[in-house]
Amino acid sequence: MDYDLGNLENEIKNLGDILQGYFEKKDSILAVADRGRYKFQGGIANAIPNEDPNLSTIYISSKAQNMDEVMDLLYLTNPIDHHFKELFEKYEVLSQVYFNSKLQINRLYPPYDANTMLEPDLHIPSFNFYYEADLDYNPEKKTVWVKDIYIDPVGKGWVASLIHPVYVEEDLKMVLGFDITVNDLIEFYLNNTSRNLVIIDGAGTVVAGKSKGIEALSLPPLKNFTYNQTIKADNFRMEDFNLFRSKSKEVRKLASKVILSGEESFFLKDGQESVAISVVKMDRMDWFVLDIVFE
Known part of the structure; x- marks a missing residue:
């Protein structure tokens, strides 16, 4: 188990590097971004039952204040869907791959029934899978395992989470997450x-x-x-x-x-x-x- 968890730590760090690279090329990526890739109903896109299996489910809380920034982050990170899907398929023990932003956006693979499972007004930074990676909890800005197992908001049951902060200079842009369900710990x-x-x-x-x-x-x-x-x-x-x-x-x-x-x-x-x-x-x-x- 330790060996497998070590591999996941390396993968989430590499994924963070990829996302940092997007921010370095922000202008050029946004210039050619497919702005029609996701169709929203309320604050949710690509949710079960009409999902595209190659894309993440997107959730934008009604607490989001700057929709221009939110949509720029969505368009900038569209290419990460491919990497999310690739990692999910590579590691059988992974139940989901995602990021959360203080802009009140969640991007998660594989797609799920967000309309049923999530309240429209969640405050994303108040959840442990975000705040345990911020500067108050994680001043070293390192990859960390969430301290406690907890009930996953999107239906996976009891989960353990590996999280990784993605900074651009001193700004925490998002927190990446890998989840492993307790059921899978038992099974595998x-x-x-x-x-x-x-x-x-x-x-x-x-x-x-x-x-x-x-x-x-x-x-x-x-x-x-x-x-x-x-x-x-x-x-x-x-x-x-x-x-x-x-x-x-x-x-x-x-x-x-x-x-x-x-x-x-x-x-x-x-x-x-x-x-x-x-x-x-x-x-x-x-x-x-x-x-x-x-x-």
């Missing part, structure tokens, strides 16, 4: 082994895991989010799925030893069941992989 990594693995983040919250392993930690079974309403703000995993909130005192102790003390092996006995747990901290994210062996 955890389900490819017979071991009972559980992944937790640096706060002790379960990111993903085998059901048997999660149950051994005295936590409720994980279920994916059901979309019965649109997402209007950051929405993170509930405290029910945090080891520090486990009903087992021994599991709460284990969480302290893993996260606060860095210990790597444990023996846990809860009632009649005994388990041995080995822990490895991931290199690229503040996540821990717990290997749970039933004895």
Whole structure:
């Protein structure tokens, strides 16, 4: 997993370089831009069910204030659709590729049903997949993994996000994003082994895991989010799925030893069941992989 995530980090940096190149050639690109490429209904273009599969879905919030700047950004970045599609098809674990701008525009591939899933007046910079890359959170202007998993506003369920700020001089033009769904983490990594693995983040919250392993930690079974309403703000995993909130005192102790003390092996006995747990901290994210062996 670390190896694959490293490849994604390299890809998002390269994508940022491509976008910076567009800004360097802004006048010449805008001079020949296809201004009729997207047909808008309200603030949305190329949405399911009548989408062009080669193009992104575009969302412009009603909070956008300068439509001339918004449309210039859209026309300038039209060529990025090809790169978005290419990356999406290259990496099976990627669920979506996108950028967000403080101008209140989102460009995302593959296309989705934006009319149903998004409120018309979202304030894009108030979401963690934008602000965790800005100067306040990321003064080094580096590629970062969003700290918490969260419910994706466009219907993918629980996701982990890699984000990368794109600056022109000192102006943050946009934040690129790659999303990986928790379901795909389970499918591509955890389900490819017979071991009972559980992944937790640096706060002790379960990111993903085998059901048997999660149950051994005295936590409720994980279920994916059901979309019965649109997402209007950051929405993170509930405290029910945090080891520090486990009903087992021994599991709460284990969480302290893993996260606060860095210990790597444990023996846990809860009632009649005994388990041995080995822990490895991931290199690229503040996540821990717990290997749970039933004895």
